Amino acid sequence: MLTGAGISTDSGVPDFRGPQGVWTRNPLAEKLSNIHCYLADPEVRKASWQSRLDHPAWNAKPNPGHLALVELERRHQLHALITQNIDELHQLAGNSRDLVLEVHGSMRRFMCWGCGMRGPMQLVLERVRAGEEDPQCRDCGGILKSDTISFGQQLVPEVIDRAMQAAGEADLFLAVGTSLQVYPIAGAFDMARSAGAKAVIINAEPTPYDDMADALLSGPISELLPAIVTARESAARSLN
């Protein structure tokens, strides 16, 4: 299973890369997410902290699409949940932290660029609310940021390795709400296919892998996923 922004849009978290995406409409927003600009420019950091305070994901709740994946896990049919999302809505919905592989990190944690310390983001946001415009690490004085992968920043190799391994072990690979254009993780699709998995794509927009999918579904993910999960259960029941 691979999920992208499309599964969270029905929870009110905007798709940052899609055609209506925040970055597509506002190039300045993309600058805030570039690691080189972020580290070099205190003004970029100040603006980033303000936008973190206001991030729509803080008020977002998991939708029926997320809950359908919890049901899959409950039935032991979910081997791994690779996600490009940073909102932790899968974990909030009830999926085990062990199963969720966050290839782009999480906005709910902070990290220190100096010493690597991590912790709950709300602790730092409280300091911003109290008036610190660009809070620094209390241990080493380093630059703090969200524990997400910014543009220009290295992915975490262990997470990518685990994701690729899980994709290679799947019988069925579902790609949900992702444009499959962000590498290397889009390659999980190839990995699963070449290892013999069936592949299903559920996305509002076309993806480069549509021709290789065994099935292609387009529509509201928060309706399609619960329908698929229910259909699988009735199919299993009628076989028994």
Ligand SMILES: [Zn+2]
């Ligand atoms: Zn530090």
